[in-house]
Amino acid sequence: MLEIVREAGWPIWLLVATSVLGLALIIERLLSLRQNLVIPPQLASQVMEMIRQNGDTPEALTRLADNSPLGRVLAEVLLHRDDGESQRTRAAEDAGKDVAYRLYRYIPALATISVVAPLLGLFGTVVGMIEIFGAYDPAGGDPAMLARGISMALYNTGFGIIIAVPALIFHRYFRSRVDYYVHRMEREASALSRLLGTRQQRGPGAGA
Numbered sequence: 001m002l003e004i005v006r007e008a009g010w011p012i013w014l015l016v017a018t019s020v021l022g023l024a025l026i027i028e029r030l031l032s033l034r035q036n037l038v039i040p041p042q043l044a045s046q047v048m049e050m051i052r053q054n055g056d057t058p059e060a061l062t063r064l065a066d067n068s069p070l071g072r073v074l075a076e077v078l079l080h081r082d083d084g085e086s087q088r089t090r091a092a093e094d095a096g097k098d099v100a101y102r103l104y105r106y107i108p109a110l111a112t113i114s115v116v117a118p119l120l121g122l123f124g125t126v127v128g129m130i131e132i133f134g135a136y137d138p139a140g141g142d143p144a145m146l147a148r149g150i151s152m153a154l155y156n157t158g159f160g161i162i163i164a165v166p167a168l169i170f171h172r173y174f175r176s177r178v179d180y181y182v183h184r185m186e187r188e189a190s191a192l193s194r195l196l197g198t199r200q201q202r203g204p205g206a207g208a
Helices: 002-008 012-032 041-052 060-068 070-077 085-103 107-135 143-202
Strands: none
Touching: 002 143, 012 041, 012 070, 012 107, 012 143, 041 060, 041 070, 041 143, 070 085, 085 143, 107 143
């Protein structure tokens, strides 16, 4: 591996730094976007049961908001439980925008890496071509310098593509995963809002 880096020349270090950054972002998002952290199993049903038992106290709502992104949205709906459905919907949308922003964090950076990496590889290729032309001499070029220039050009091009492809794949994967989470949270918030609306119609002391 070190031999390849040496043959690729100094431009390869830009790609190495880019690959390290991309790998760190992928690992961070893989850990942060686990389903049990974003949409804990049974959380929605637990919230419904809490409503039926009139356990939606301020302390319980604070714990719910700190539980997960889904809990943050549901807690916002519950904070507006005495308002109309339109107010609860707006509150859920506002909370959802904040949650979605946090879930999408760093994902655009992967798209940037998928674009920048091939350009850095192209830059290394240009540097390699300069080495090749610098080694050219009508009276007879230096084969070692020609070989070094060709190696630099090819290695940088290859590394740029190798970095860009996984970055693009994970960018698309994380985006689709966040879109799914946002959709699920919208459905759960709507279901909770409908339950609260039903309770309002039946009266404060009515059960669900």
